[in-house]
Amino acid sequence: AQTVTQSQPEMSVQEAETVTLSCTYDTSENNYYLFWYKQPPSRQMILVIRQEAYKQQNATENRFSVNFQKAAKSFSLKISDSQLGDTAMYFCAFMLTGANSKLTFGKGITLSVRP
Amino acid sequence: DVKVTQSSRYLVKRTGEKVFLECVQDMDHENMFWYRQDPGLGLRLIYFSYDVKMKEKGDIPEGYSVSREKKERFSLILESASTNQTSMYLCASSTLGQGSYEQYFGPGTRLTVT
Numbered sequence: 291a292q293t294v295t296q297s298q299p300e301m302s303v304q305e306a307e308t309v310t311l312s313c314t315y316d317t318s319e320n321n322y323y324l325f326w327y328k329q330p331p332s333r334q335m336i337l338v339i340r341q342e343a344y345k346q347q348n349a350t351e352n353r354f355s356v357n358f359q360k361a362a363k364s365f366s367l368k369i370s371d372s373q374l375g376d377t378a379m380y381f382c383a384f385m386l387t388g389a390n391s392k393l394t395f396g397k398g399i400t401l402s403v404r405p
Numbered sequence: 406d407v408k409v410t411q412s413s414r415y416l417v418k419r420t421g422e423k424v425f426l427e428c429v430q431d432m433d434h435e436n437m438f439w440y441r442q443d444p445g446l447g448l449r450l451i452y453f454s455y456d457v458k459m460k461e462k463g464d465i466p467e468g469y470s471v472s473r474e475k476k477e478r479f480s481l482i483l484e485s486a487s488t489n490q491t492s493m494y495l496c497a498s499s500t501l502g503q504g505s506y507e508q509y510f511g512p513g514t515r516l517t518v519t
Binding site: 323395396 | 453
């Protein structure tokens with residue numbers, strides 16, 4: 291079975307600064323996807339970024355980038371130039387490749403961006 | 406844009422009542438999922454469905470059942486609600502399209518069982 295661990299329950303960052311959210315996972319499989327989802331207060335969960343395990347290049351989406359270390363089973367999210375709208379819960383998630391796979395989520399981290 | 410809607414944002418029910426949570430998606434997605442979200446526990450999968458009339462148990466199916474009579478609608482049923490089922494319930498959908506594994510979430514239903 292796959293597990294996802296987010297060991298930091300809360301973090302805080304000053305607006306315009308950079309913050310890194312940590313995530314580790316455990317699997318014996320070689321082909322999988324990793325995700326970061328964002329859940330703003332009282333709003334719907336949305337996908338922030340996705341990484342395919344077979345790709346060596348780290349995924350980037352505007353101010354969001356990941357540091358994917360496959361051997362270490364680590365998948366951290368870096369948010370650059372933090373904005374007040376980045377305040378949210380962030381969930382790391384894992385999914386095996388294949389049509390009928392399901393997501394396994396970490397426990398989440400609450401990120402607060404201070405003005 | 407993909408839209409996933411849930412029938413209620415807030416629901417209060419009494420212990421022992423039968424509770425129906427409805428989820429509808431408008432993008433013809435094959436896959437639909439029900440999760441519950443609890444503080445400190447993240448999201449846990451209750452049931453999922455890959456096709457009409459098809460269902461599979463997730464990680465915590467006890468006390469729940471589901472129904473998928475139409476492709477766009479996936480219902481979660483609490484046969485006899487209990488206080489330990491007080492939680493936030495999230496519905497999601499996804500497609501089987503090539504390379505497309507993103508799940509789209511509804512706004513959630515916060516259920517309180519008293």
